[in-house]
Amino acid sequence: MPSTHDWINNPLGVVEGMFAASQNNPNSGWEAKAVEFFKDHLKEKDAHTWVPSLNDVPLHYLKPNSLVKFRCLIQDMFDPEFYMGVYEAVDPSTKVLRCGKYKDVTECGVDFDSRNTVTAERQTFYCVPIPGENPWVKEISSSCLGFVQARVVPSTSYAPTRQKRSYEEDDDMDDMDTQMQREPHTGPQSPTEQHGNGDCKRRETEAPSSQTAPASHLDLNFPLPGEKGPSCLVKVYEDWDGFKLNDTLEVFGILSVSPALSALADKKDASSSLLDPTECMETAEEQRVHSPPASLVPRLHVLYAKPLPHNNPLLPSATLEDNSAFLSSTLSEMASVRAELLTFLTPILLGDALAAEYLILHLISNVYSRRDVLPLGKFTLNLSGCPTVASYTERFYQIIQQLVPSSYYLGMSLQNMNQMRFVPKKDYSANRLVSGALQLARNTSLFLDETQLEQGQLDTAGVRNVTALGNLITWQKVDYDFNYHQMEFPCNINVLIASEGRSLLPSDCQIHLQSQITPPHMEEYLSSIHVHPQASQLNKFRMYLSVARLLNYSISDEVTKSVEDDFVDMRKDDPQSISAEDLHRMLVVARLLSLSLGQTSLSRDSWLRAKHIELLRRSRMEQHTCVNGNEP
């Protein structure tokens, strides 16, 4: 059905058609119409899955100037740029007006002195794939795309790009070769299958090569070390004030990889003449960052950008409120899934059911609001008493990785603390924000492994990093370093600290693991818990955690009253035992407990249960005070 897909394969044709039609009618508002056209088409059932994704398909398989989508995080915002919205061809015989919107390069010589030229403004964002996105998210989102690729790509973009490959460096060819060697041929495959199948693998094998090759001269500025995937210069044409740094978006736009962009950049390097004032001004670094070769960092001209409240591909793309059928079916199941998850997590936490319960609460926590400076709903968990044998924490993290859409493991070794860049810093010579490990998307799970900490000295950078972590945990904000001043960016990161004793970092809640396994058997036990649950069960857990986080929550007046009474009573018995801070925590625990059971308002039972588990946890803490010297 080629006619249906014209708007995907040749979106510029659609735009230009509308532009041409509007020429006789100055107030046609064709720009709004064009955006509306694409929005409507994308709303159609499954339409958005037909659009190839830059996350999954290697760049050279995508047709230039076609519609693609990109799931990304806004890493940096560049300055707005002025471009020729409408320009006139210089050739006097054809004096035609052209539309420059959604394009990087003009198609013909431009008559600069024409009075029909219209200057317009657009904003450029530097976007990277969502940092710490776990492999399962990528697999699932590319697999639901697979059939589209099979249908669309071969018919159109495949042939031209094939041809083009020979021009390019041999990197890709090498890759293909190595891949072929690694994959023993399993007989003739249908082209569809080969493509859909090979796609994932190619992505994996190819990404490092595309990373290492350019790394020598271009740092793609990923927040986390070892990240791969394309970064993209996203050009936004409207409402750019609505976007914020670190927003996660799904962008639908026109892919522009015109080699002219790179050619222009090269030419500049070669001949920086004295007389052109604009050229000697920008440093080479800035050039490189702001106009990198398009083959490496493609441009994406946005037609429609959708903010992503989560990046879990298992959830339907519509918001929960709009999808009441889905919501009611999952809500009814939540209690049972929770029980399953609890039994799944308990052996991993050495048979400690209470810790497993707290872990679930932590995994669904979310900063849902801020009262002046106070973030509400955060629940940083400090899991103390982790065994240091048999790389327990790493195994534990692997489980977490299986459950949440994006996560990052940060071993708090002295080397990491002293050398890693945590806080993003503005590099004024290249005029960009150099990313740091704490520039993470919302609801990313940050796993801090404090068991890696060894004796030694933190240098200035290390102290600053520890302070940044402390600020992140207490205020859920990161102060980005702008050299002359600092700027505060609120964030929403779930921090889980695994430590032997009480963590040196602050936390909302500390729970000491009570191992049911005796130390001599620990190693044996740990090697046996290498659990791989069934995919269907895992998917259930994944859905459960994401949905629980998105639910709304309220407290009725009666429950408020009883909570108040409880607090007063507890204070009456022993004022030292419970402070305002404890009440804060109990309210968060109660909230998360209700949500984990799929209840959207606090019931008396949940409150009592929250009180109960808090009591259990605190009684455990008392046994373990003075574990190390960090207590005040």
Added chain:
Amino acid sequence: MSSPTSTPGGRKRGRNTNPSTPSSEGPTSPPSQRRRGQDSSTGDLMPMPTSPATDMLSPAAPQDNSLLSSPRPSVLPNEVDMSSPLMYGTPMRGTPARQRPDLGSVRKAPQVDLQSEPPSADGAVTSESNTGQRLVIWGTDVNVGTCKEKFQRKVMVFISVVGDPVLNVNCLHVQSFDAELYRQLICYPQEVIPTFDMAVNELFFERFPDSILEFQIQVRPYNALKTRNMRNLNPEDIDQLITISGMVIRTSQLIPEMQEAFFQCQVCAFSTRVEVDRGRIAEPSVCRNCNTTHSLAIVHNRSVFSDKQMVKIQESPEDMPAGQTPHTTIVYAHNDLVDKVQPGDRINITGVYRAVPMRANPRQSNVKSVYKTHIDAIHFHKTDEKRLHGLDEDAEQKLFTEDRVQTLKELAAKPDVYERLSSALAPSIYEHEDIKKGILLQLFGGARKDFSQTGRGNFRADVNILLCGDPGTSKSQLLQYVYNLVPRGQYTSGKGSSAVGLTAYVMRDPETRQLVLQTGALVLSDNGICCIDEFDKMSDSTRSVLHEVMEQQTLSIAKAGIICQLNARTSVLAAANPIESQWNPKKTTIENIQLPHTLLSRFDLIFLMLDPQDEAYDRRLAHHLVSLYYQSEEQIEEEFLDMAVLRDYIAYARTYINPRLSEEASQALIEAYVDMRKIGSGRGMVSAYPRQLESLIRLAEAHAKVRFSEKVETIDVEEAKRLHREALKQSATDPRTGFVDISILTTGMSATARKRKEEVAQALKKLIQAKGKTPAMKYQQLLEDLRGQSENAITKELFDEALRALADEDYLTVTGKTVRLLA
């Protein structure tokens, strides 16, 4: 100039550029020019003997026989390009005109008689038809004659000419003089500013015919209210006069930009000059003298260059919406504006906004469809320069809309405004009403007074507050809130900051390799609030720098060859934890937080944040916390003023309200002070010092500001007294007697404790005298004797102190374990 035109305005203009003009200039006509030697400063550098190189630059001026004298002799433009009305008219008594690269090559714009022009050629219509003269500059509606005349009248009205050959013109004055002229200035700066130049020069030489200037006067407009914020720049602003504020982040090296190329024929040595047009030189292919083709070669050191510098500015953090990164803009500074600003400066720039298309490549038909934008600076105004010397009324003023002022005034008229505001402060923190009130008064601050004539210097107007108390009583949260509320706030933690971090440090700038002074938190929060958490964990050396800041409000620095005094008129809001992690009610404040009393006495208010432990309080607290967790945003806003209103209210009061003491208020203050002294004197101790009186005055003034009252009245004094007493009651109560005793804060020891020390010393003296003439005694023996004699328990510390007191009287000395009598 090809200028991209604006989108919606529809004011399409093309400008006639006339490339043939340069070649029409005669070989012997050096046009108005400026030379490299002239740029760096005005007059004082000139008398330097010129090097041969500079000499070569002006060979066309053989009459130049007074090279060593300032000003530089003239180079007369003896051929005036008659096609342009903007040629700098008649040469003004030998004063050279100076090219204005900041405005581009305007001189080629021809004057067009509107009547003869086809009406379709231009959308702009003159509005000065009343003058009868209908000559306008092509493409604009600027009428040179009218414009000049208006500006001359304006200058007569507003400005007297000063020494520098630069005339800074406040655009606001232009606007109030003639709105039409202002509009023209904003829309066509490229044409109007040279006209202004012309006008002011004519006027100047008419009035002072004998004066000698280095070059003709240049007009520099500033404070164009077109744009204040970089974020608001859009295509409509291209080629208009704008003013934006920002912070300099980078400056480039000096770039010599060729203004005029000098060509010499290789065959006949005939020379010609070609002006650079839009970065290009139209190289003459044929020598006009000998008609040889391609014989002309450029001679670089006879060409004319001008200075140019790229300055990159970034949005100031205050102007930015939350969650976005700051924008940057490139600014070109020309001539004497070069090196006027340094990275880190906060400046207001007035200039012309430009957009240049990316250079088209002749070999490539398609070009990048983006423009490069920059601002040609005409005027720099540093906003932080004045901060070091005094309050800057221009830059500091936050602009309030009429509506906003109205809302604020309505709010101020409410009788309970004080309570309202204090409850709006950090609503997530429960109760502590008096502390919030104290912080509110701190946010407003007292009135600034200048006693420098009487030798006292500036009088501190800022209120300092110390919060101490149990951990977990949301002190840090309160600090965070204040830090987020005030525009120029700084937040540091005592543990993490060093003395240099608070004051200033010298570092080598990575760009320029020069030593630069980097200011620390206290200087950065000048006119703001410096929040210092974990005050008690600060090292002694760090704390000692606070002494000067908290009373004199300056910071003296002498390091790495830089000796200076910086202003640090900051209010300090500090939080300290007790030494023993829990507040010990049996000890005094000093003993609990172990801070030197010299520092403590500099705090106007010291509050204790303790856990009150009573049922009614608990219930209210619980209610407050629970509601925090379920109320929606809208409900919250109904209950409290939002942060923006509070911020504006404070900013308005700080800027516009400057209360003075009324007669009754002064009387009340005197009474209050006398009362405070009386309380103590009854028990033989002093409970108030002049510092406390000053605190009272500041607090009363701040309270008057809260009411938007220009007069401090008795109610203000009453509230100040009450708050001061509350704070005193909490922090300066002697745990041994239960009385308020200010000397705990001023001397670090309560009066009873001091009395006790004296008693012990006397007893010891008696004991020694009773022993008769023994020149030396054993330390341990003496302690035991004293213990046996006294009915009270004598601690070792007490005994040591008594010994020290006697040693101070030169009665004895202590060496090791023996005590010797001196007498």
